[in-house]
Structures are given as structure tokens and as C-alpha cells.
Amino acid sequence: MDTTMKPAMTTAPAMTSMPRAAVCNAYLQEARSEVLRYLRNPGFLLPVILFPTAFYLMFGVVLSHAEAPGMARYLLASYGTFGVMSPGLFGFGVSLALERDNGLLTLKRALPMPPAAYLLGKMLMAMIAAAAVIVLLLVLAVGVAHVSLTLGQAAALLLTGTLGVLPFCALGMLVGTLIKGQGAPGMLNLVYLPMSFLSGLWVPLQILPETLQRIAPMWPSYHLDRLAMHALGVTQEPVLQHVVVLCGFTFGFLWLAVRRLRRNG
Secondary structure, three states: OHHHHHHHHHHHHHHHOOOHHHHHHHHHHHHHHHHHHHHOOHHHHHHHHHHHHHHHHHHHHHHOOOOOHHHHHHHHHHHHHHHHHHHHHHHHHHHHHHHHHOOHHHHHHHOOOOHHHHHHHHHHHHHHHHHHHHHHHHHHHHHOOOOOOOHHHHHHHHHHHHHHOHHHHHHHHHHHHHOOOOOHHHHHHHHHHHHHHHOOOOOOHHHOOHHHHHHHHHOHHHHHHHHHHHHOOOOOOOOHHHHHHHHHHHHHHHHHHHHHHHHHO
């Protein structure tokens, strides 16, 4: 009896492990399903993309460009940051909260797929949406506001926005683990809008009270905005500290969110 059981016991781990090709395919299929799901839901995706472009068109092009031509470049960075925040916070946080409520997250956990595929699929979709926001803003800036940008500056802003969405994915994920699906949009707006204002995305920090200027570095949006300003040549300050802080925010929020999911689902 022992001799017949030993082969089964020794081969069980090999049977339960997935081949590398299957693991890669699971990641690809999960990312594909997330992209298709949001493309088929324009009621969510279009406001996320068009909201910041409408703001930039009004304030960065129509109102500011005639009086201060340099303001269009400045607001390109600010509204680029503002637009990048939304796919991470809402695309990740709201959907995660809803999927926890309706049991979809529990079902995905039971499927034979890598646990990280679910999260990476959502992050990829957020990065695609963030890149679309930046591209639209660049088209408005160059084509309508006639902002003079080099190819390197445009590429730097696109890279900054595409990667800069990740801290807000992690923050949205954390919020999505803390509240129910119906309350997620309202709670995330309470995070999104005040953080944008306090980071100087709507009005320059210099005209805000000194107390608010001092606490601005507390917000990840402030550091992403400084990177966007540097990408467009608005500022020449060192950027390494902002990159380090954003990485810290990303891993910190992600660690808290994963810990919360493991405990409470």
C-alpha cells in the first residue's frame, strides 16, 4: 500500500503547478478581459478620459492662453496629473469594491489562475486609460494652444503619466477593500477632489495659504505633478526624491490593500 501511494504523493505537486506558458496565458487573458470590459462600458471610460481634457480646454486653452501663453504649458502638466489620477482611483477602487460585493472576486480566487493576474490586469487597463488622457491633452496643447514641445518632452510626459497612475491604483485598491461598492464613488471623490486642490493642480500652490503649501508634499499627486512639470521643462528641480516618494506610496498602499484582502476578502 505504501509503495502505491508514494508515486501519487510525489507527483501531486507537479500536477497542481501550472506550466510557465499557462501562467503567461493567464496573465494575458485576464488583462485582455479587463480591457474589453472597460471598452464595452463607455459610460465609465469616456468621462474618465474626457473630464480632464474638457477642463484643460476651458482653463488651459480658452481662458489662460490669450493672457499668459506660458500658462498653457503649466496647466498641461497640472491637468495631466489630474487626469491620470482618475483611472487609478475609480477604475481600480470602484470596480474592486463592486466585485467584492457581488462575489466576483471570490470566484476569481477559486479559478486556477495566478492571484496577481487580477490586479495586474486592472493596473494595465488603468495605464492604458492614463496614456489616452495624456495623448488627448498633448493634442490639445500642441494643436489648439500651440504649446511648443519637443518630441522628448511629449514622450517624457506620456511616460510620466502612464507610470504615474500606479500609486493611485494602489490607493484606489486600498479604498476598494475598505468600503462597500455603492459607497465607493462618493468616498473616492472625497479623496480625489480635495487631494487635487491641496496639491496645487487647480491653482498654483504659491497663492494658497502657507499652511496648505507645507502639507502639499503629503499627497502623491503633488509629487507626480512635480515630475510632470520637469518633463515639460517648467521646472529644473531634481526628480529622484519625487520618484522615491511615489514608489513608497505605491508599495505602502499596495501592502495595506493586499493585507486587507487576505484578512477580509
